[in-house]
Structures are given as C-alpha cells and as structure tokens.
Amino acid sequence: MGNAIKEVFSGQGFEMKLDEPLAKHTTFKIGGPAPVYIEPKTHEELQNIVSACKANSFPFFIMGLGSNLLIDDKGFEGVVLHLRGIFIQTQALNQGNKVVIKAGAGVTLPLLIKKCADNFASGTECLAGIPGTVGGALIMNTGTKYGSISDKLSSVTVLKPDGGIIDLRKNELSFSYRHSSLAQYIVLSAEFLLDFAPNETIVKKITDYMLNRAETQPLSVPSAGSVFKNPPEKKAWQLIDACGLRGLKIGGAQISEKHANFIINTGNAKSSDVKELIETIQKKVKENTGIMLEPEIKIL
Ligand SMILES: Cc1cc2nc3c(=O)[nH]c(=O)nc-3n(C[C@H](O)[C@H](O)[C@H](O)COP(=O)(O)OP(=O)(O)OC[C@H]3O[C@@H](n4cnc5c(N)ncnc54)[C@H](O)[C@@H]3O)c2cc1C
Incomplete structure (x- = not known):
C-alpha cells in the first residue's frame, strides 16, 4: 500500500x-x-x-x-x-461590545490565546498551556476545569465527507466532555465571540493557569497529556494512584511521578510500551474499583 x-x-x-x-x-x-x-x-x-x-x-x-x-x-x-498556509492565519474584528477572533484550524492554541490577549478578548485563557491546534482542540473539545474551546465558539467552517465546504453555527453542533460532533468533518477554521477585558486581567489568568500546570504536570518530558478521560464524578489520576501505580515503568514508558494520569516517554519508549502500560492501568483500576478507564488519547 x-x-x-x-x-x-x-x-x-x-x-x-x-x-x-x-x-x-x-x-x-x-x-x-x-x-x-x-x-x-x-x-x-x-x-x-x-x-x-x-x-x-x-x-x-x-x-x-x-x-x-x-x-x-x-x-x-x-x-x-x-495544515499550513491559509490554515495558520488569524484575524480579529470588533463587533459592538464583543471581539470576533477568526482562526485557521492549524493555528496553535498558544497563538490563539496570544491573539485574543493582544485584542483584549477574554474567553480562551482556560486553554493556556495546552499544546494543540484549533482543529485538534475542536475535535477533542479540549479544555480544563476552567472551560473548554467550545465555550466561546460561534461557528466553524468544515470540509464535509462529500468534499463540499460549509459553515456551521455552534447551535448546529454538540459538544460534551472531550467530545464533539465535528469528528465527521475536517475543520478548516473557526470563529470565536469573546468579551472585552483589560489585557492585564487576561495575561494574569494565563500566567496563573500556566504556573499551576507547571506545578502539577510533567511538562519537560514527552507525553500526550492526560491518557484517560475522567469517569463521571471521579478523577482518573486518583483512581490510578489508589492502585499504587504512580511511577510504574514498562520499557521506556512510565506513569509520571508528578501526575498519575500522564504516561511519559523516558527517552526510548515504544508504542507497545505505552499500550502495555495503558492496559495494565485499565486492568488494575477495573479490579480495584469496577471502573473501566476510557483513553482520552487517540491510538493509531
Ligand atoms: C502536556 C500536555 C498537556 C495537555 N493538557 C490538556 C488539557 O489540559 N486538556 C485537554 O483537553 N487536553 C490536553 N492535552 C491534549 C491535547 O493537547 C489536546 O487534546 C489538543 O487540543 C489536541 O490538539 P492537536 O492539534 O495536537 O491534535 P492531534 O493530537 O494532532 O489530533 C487529535 C485528533 O484531532 C484530529 N484533528 C486534528 N486537526 C484536525 C482538523 N483540522 N480537522 C479534523 N480533525 C482534526 C486528529 O486527526 C486526531 O484525531 C494535553 C497534551 C499535552 C502533551
């Protein structure tokens, strides 16, 4: 092939x-x-x-x-x-007492957040420190306890499976925890409708969120963020920790000592090491709690 x-x-x-x-x-x-x-x-x-x-x-x-x-x-x-070229462009427009930020699907989240802050637009700070693109984040409905990318979304432009391009308003889409109905499309660009706020207020929020992230997550080593979704009313990291799995290593993959829902690549991890660790976690947590953890990361 x-x-x-x-x-x-x-x-x-x-x-x-x-x-x-x-x-x-x-x-x-x-x-x-x-x-x-x-x-x-x-x-x-x-x-x-x-x-x-x-x-x-x-x-x-x-x-x-x-x-x-x-x-x-x-x-x-x-x-x-x-996606590059037109897909990494951004644009800001004032609309009454709101700011519209348009971003191509390939725009990185740090760039989106900076564009918003530079234009006194508040509403994307919750994404500070997340290393994705607008397209990937919309597909995953990426977010934190402070909010998610879909919160201030007003519309998206997508490529349909039949090859046509259409605009979809937010009310034509559904978003829930780490899930969006956009998965059937290729996201081309998105528009966000944001509130005006002083730049210092926005920057302070971004800084606070990033500091908190640095304290709680292993950011200096390769990972894909949280491996499992949080089950309803529970935290995946607590369930993993309660099984005594923090620090467990298989080959070059290790459950982070800093955050038990992160698997890190200690240098030479194979995909099979990570998969084995994922299965081990699922098995132990299931035995311990009856809960089957569902991966948040996409496995290809
Ligand atoms: C250190 C670290 C911290 C993280 N923290 C968080 C967090 O706090 N919250 C959170 O939710 N996530 C977090 N993540 C996970 C990840 O950053 C997000 O899910 C991110 O938004 C994924 O975006 P991406 O562009 O990297 O997508 P990718 O990983 O490249 O792709 C993810 C999926 O989206 C699809 N996709 C990508 N672009 C498009 C497009 N334009 N159209 C259609 N499909 C597309 C891909 O095909 C794939 O199925 C973290 C990851 C790391 C490494």
Whole structure:
C-alpha cells in the first residue's frame, strides 16, 4: 500500500515528504513513518488531496500538533496532512461590545490565546498551556476545569465527507466532555465571540493557569497529556494512584511521578510500551474499583 500511495501522489505535483517519521510530529515523540506527509496550504489543495485519497481508498488523517496521539511504531499506512498556509492565519474584528477572533484550524492554541490577549478578548485563557491546534482542540473539545474551546465558539467552517465546504453555527453542533460532533468533518477554521477585558486581567489568568500546570504536570518530558478521560464524578489520576501505580515503568514508558494520569516517554519508549502500560492501568483500576478507564488519547 505504501508504494502505491507514493506512486499516486508523486504524479500529482504536491509538495510532500516521503516516509516521514511521525515521531517528529507527536508530543510523545513516538510513531513510525507515513509513506506520504503533506502540508496543504489552501482549501483547494486540501480538497484535491482528500479526493485523491478517497478515489484510491487510501487512509488519511489530519495531524494537528500530535499532542493527543499515540501512533504505532510501524507508522501510519496512509497520507498524513498537517495544515499550513491559509490554515495558520488569524484575524480579529470588533463587533459592538464583543471581539470576533477568526482562526485557521492549524493555528496553535498558544497563538490563539496570544491573539485574543493582544485584542483584549477574554474567553480562551482556560486553554493556556495546552499544546494543540484549533482543529485538534475542536475535535477533542479540549479544555480544563476552567472551560473548554467550545465555550466561546460561534461557528466553524468544515470540509464535509462529500468534499463540499460549509459553515456551521455552534447551535448546529454538540459538544460534551472531550467530545464533539465535528469528528465527521475536517475543520478548516473557526470563529470565536469573546468579551472585552483589560489585557492585564487576561495575561494574569494565563500566567496563573500556566504556573499551576507547571506545578502539577510533567511538562519537560514527552507525553500526550492526560491518557484517560475522567469517569463521571471521579478523577482518573486518583483512581490510578489508589492502585499504587504512580511511577510504574514498562520499557521506556512510565506513569509520571508528578501526575498519575500522564504516561511519559523516558527517552526510548515504544508504542507497545505505552499500550502495555495503558492496559495494565485499565486492568488494575477495573479490579480495584469496577471502573473501566476510557483513553482520552487517540491510538493509531
Ligand atoms: C502536556 C500536555 C498537556 C495537555 N493538557 C490538556 C488539557 O489540559 N486538556 C485537554 O483537553 N487536553 C490536553 N492535552 C491534549 C491535547 O493537547 C489536546 O487534546 C489538543 O487540543 C489536541 O490538539 P492537536 O492539534 O495536537 O491534535 P492531534 O493530537 O494532532 O489530533 C487529535 C485528533 O484531532 C484530529 N484533528 C486534528 N486537526 C484536525 C482538523 N483540522 N480537522 C479534523 N480533525 C482534526 C486528529 O486527526 C486526531 O484525531 C494535553 C497534551 C499535552 C502533551
């Protein structure tokens, strides 16, 4: 399949990388190669790539910052797309007593938050310190106890499975804890409707949230953030901790000493080490509490 993908795409004039190691593009620093890796820069280019994949039945997926992904060491036998060009643009507009921030799906969350703060727009501070893109965050409905990306969303522009582009208002979508109805689409861009606030107030909130994150999370080592979703009324890290699993190591993967719901790559972790650790945690927590923890990270 890999050679067929390379052959088809080599003849189409796309700027691309062949056999690109995906470990370079994930925060876990884990993941084997993809035969074809492309950074589309326009809607048309993205539409053409997706339609070529569909015409040839080639698997494909959009990779944001790879901060919620565990990719197999064997790699992904398909086309990986990382949005650039028009997809990393932002725009701010004043609308009465509100600020509208438009952001392409490839805009990173730190850049989105900075754009908001620079334009006195409050409402995205809750995302401070999360290393994703607008597209990935909308698919995951990324957030914290202070709020999530969907809170101030007003509309999104998406590529539909049939190749058409449409705008969807927030009331046409559903969002819940780490879930959104956008998963069937490719997110192209989003608009957020935010409240005016003094820049110092916004920056203070961002700083406080980032400091808290640095105190409680292992940010200097590769990971994909929280591995499991919190079950209703419970904290996954507490359930894992109660099983005495903090610090447990399999191969190069370890349950963080700092945050028991983080698995860290201590340097040479294989995807199989992380998967084994995930299964061990699920088994022990199930035995101890009857609760089956559901992964928050996407495993490919
Ligand atoms: C240190 C650390 C801390 C974290 N803290 C948090 C936290 O506090 N809260 C939280 O919710 N998450 C957290 N995360 C997880 C992660 O950062 C978020 O889920 C993030 O929003 C994922 O965005 P991404 O661009 O990296 O997506 P990726 O990991 O690249 O992709 C995630 C999914 O989204 C899909 N996707 C990406 N872009 C698009 C698009 N444009 N259209 C359609 N599908 C798309 C991918 O195909 C994949 O299925 C943390 C991660 C790390 C490493």
